[in-house]
Amino acid sequence: MKLQFLSNKKAKQSSNENRISEEEVTIRVSKEVQVQLDLIHFNKKDLVLVKGLQPLIEENIESIVDQFYKNLEFNSGLKAIINDHSSVERLKVTLKRHIQEMFNGVIDELFIKQRVTIAITHVRIGLQPKWYMCAFQDLLESIIDIIDEYYEDRDESLAAIKAVSKILNFEQQLVLEAYENETDRIIREDRAKQDRLVAKVSETAEELAAISEETSAATDELKSRSEEVLTYSQETSNHSQEVEMISKEGAVKLQEQSEQVNKIDDNMGKISEEMNILKTTAEQINEIVSLVQSIAAQTNLLALNAAIESARAGEAGKGFAVVAEEVRKLSDQTKNxxxxxxxxxxxxxxxxxxxxxxxxxxxxxxKESTNGLQETSDFFKKIVQSTEQSNVQNSNVEKELKNMALVIEEINNATSQLAMSADQLNNITNES
Known part of the structure; x- marks a missing residue:
């Protein structure tokens, strides 16, 4: 679609009016850049023609910029890039300034630096060169339409178009070269990063292999030690079970001894009772003996009195005296x-x-023995309880040790796999 421009043939001026001299334009660049300009046959005469178009470009700048961004409607990818990093309105302002600078009649280091900045920005936001080329082709067509509409003389029109084409080509050279340099720089940085990464990966792989070997040796040692601990734990469990069995047998024997001591205590109580009865009986006998002694003493006294009376009786009392003597003798014997x-x-x-x-x-x-046996029995009960708890704990320890052995085996397998992966990684990095 052809643009609607402000200037038309009725308003066209003579090409001799407002003529610009070469002294009003500037080309101040390095030798290398000058060679580029020479190759496209761009000189001050061309720059004069370009600067001469400046009023016309400024007059139609809005239409040029609008047409430039109107094409974005056909490319959703470009619209996404713009929306992610800026906005169309901000970019229109930038493009206006950029186009006006091209027609200022000055090509110097600042001009070149600004184009390099554009290229670096394009690389940073991910704008591909093909879209930049398409956009500048559209820009060139817009400017050609303006020139064609403005100039009556075909030779002047063709000269102006050639001059604009050259400066746009020069700008594209600058931007594409900077784009390529920036891309190369990024590639070199990425390559350097990749080299550093490969070196770091290689170093890490070697360290990882060494650590894997150390870990494998440590896990082997740990596994061996855990098996020894498991053996010791099983032996301890067996000893603990023996202690538990012996403790239970001792508790049973203590219970039997305690019962026997209780029986002895009962019998001793009965003996004490019998001794008390015997003592009471002896005391009763002693009372009887005292009574017999009293009777014997009285009998002896009666025998003595009978002897005295028989002596008084003379011959008639001799027989009675004999009896009295016998009674006295019996009384003395009884007394003795x-x-x-x-x-x-x-x-x-x-x-x-x-x-x-x-x-x-x-x-x-x-009783003290009974108490001691009871305390000993309680002590054995505590031993039995402790050994039972110890057996339970030993059983749990054995289970945990077995589980730990399985975990160690898994760690060992994982370490071996890790060592293999480290070797493979090292080989890959060496190949790369």
């Missing part, structure tokens, strides 16, 4: 016998007292 019995009873009572004391001491010892 009773005295001996009394002595025996006294000694029996003393023995009973001694036996009673012995029984009391034995009873205390039996």
């Amino acid at each position: 016998s009773v005295s001996k019995v009394s002595e025996l009873i006294v000694r029996t009572n003393d023995q009973i007292d001694v036996m009673s004391n012995y029984i009391t001491d034995v009873d205390h010892l039996v």
